[in-house]
Amino acid sequence: MSKSYLLRNDSITDRGMTKGTRTKGHIVDQALELASREGLNGITIGHLAEHVGMSKGGLFAHFRSKEDLQHQVLQVAIGRFRTAVVEPALAANPGMPRLRVLLDRWIGWDGDERLPGGCPFVGFAAELDDQPGSTRDVLAEAQARWMAFLARLAREAAKTGHLRPKTDPELFAFQLHGILLSYHQAYHLMRDPRAKARAQAALRSLVAANRPTRK
């Protein structure tokens, strides 16, 4: 159930689009790049107009409100994340192979040059967690789906025998997400060249802690 939601196609492709749709897609892409650095509240219509070289009026024709723009930016980020991280993980075998691909893809996503501020969801979470409103709700729902997806991966790994059957999938998801967040800070704030190796070692350690006992 969380799968179909995560896989819902919200991204914008080039085929069969009108010029208006292409322009709008371009604006939202630029807005995401801006938001990755300056936060979702940093993308005011005025600031964005300057960034894409359009008039404010031209932008207003595409978005009903700042909130509407923020929602569309979030949807594009979710779509890209699905393509960059979720789909490649699903293409790998369940269990350890899928977990390893997930970690590698997340680390790659986080260094995407179109996202100069790193994973936008890390920034958005810190920015919006205390700001009630519909944008925060959309983000929290996306985050809940992500945590459910990680828990699913833990359940699969228990089924394939890579983790012990009694592994708590929600706790595993909490721990795995912690590895990603710690990596993000080590890489982006601390510029620690060992960040990736640490994240991989932390995943191995987490899996070892939940390894099935031999009979």
Add this chain to the structure above:
Amino acid sequence: MSKSYLLRNDSITDRGMTKGTRTKGHIVDQALELASREGLNGITIGHLAEHVGMSKGGLFAHFRSKEDLQHQVLQVAIGRFRTAVVEPALAANPGMPRLRVLLDRWIGWDGDERLPGGCPFVGFAAELDDQPGSTRDVLAEAQARWMAFLARLAREAAKTGHLRPKTDPELFAFQLHGILLSYHQAYHLMRDPRAKARAQAALRSLVAANRPTRK
């Protein structure tokens, strides 16, 4: 060495202060509250003047620049963190007792009502990680001291026999910091009532994964 740095007294006490120092202390406290919600870049002199009910000119008398104000806000946050988290942990016995106090105090700090946006360092890290400058440098140094402190706790726990001697202290610090970050997101963004129990279970699991083997 990291200890003395972390324990350096940057906080403001009531004794022997002039009125000007008290006023300045009050302004910086208000600025930290504001920054906890809106980020360090959210505390413009104009915004802060409104928040504390002073004129912009009155504020300029206390701070040389926006950067100076940001540095002072960071120093106050570091001082408070030391009092709320580091000192109580150091008052507990090394090893597991100290690790448990650290986690509990971090969770309490993160819910401090004077910090409505949660742990300011989580927010500041996401905000500044891609913004070169002296404020980012101060934050990164504080974060490096924190990671060194966590690694020290791992070394102590290995000495007391709570962790195996071969435990990698830097990896343990990376993992423990990940637990705190995952907790922060579960509590603040997801409002998950199980966040604290999950963080405690994750610490137990991390310690168990590094438990000494019996001879």
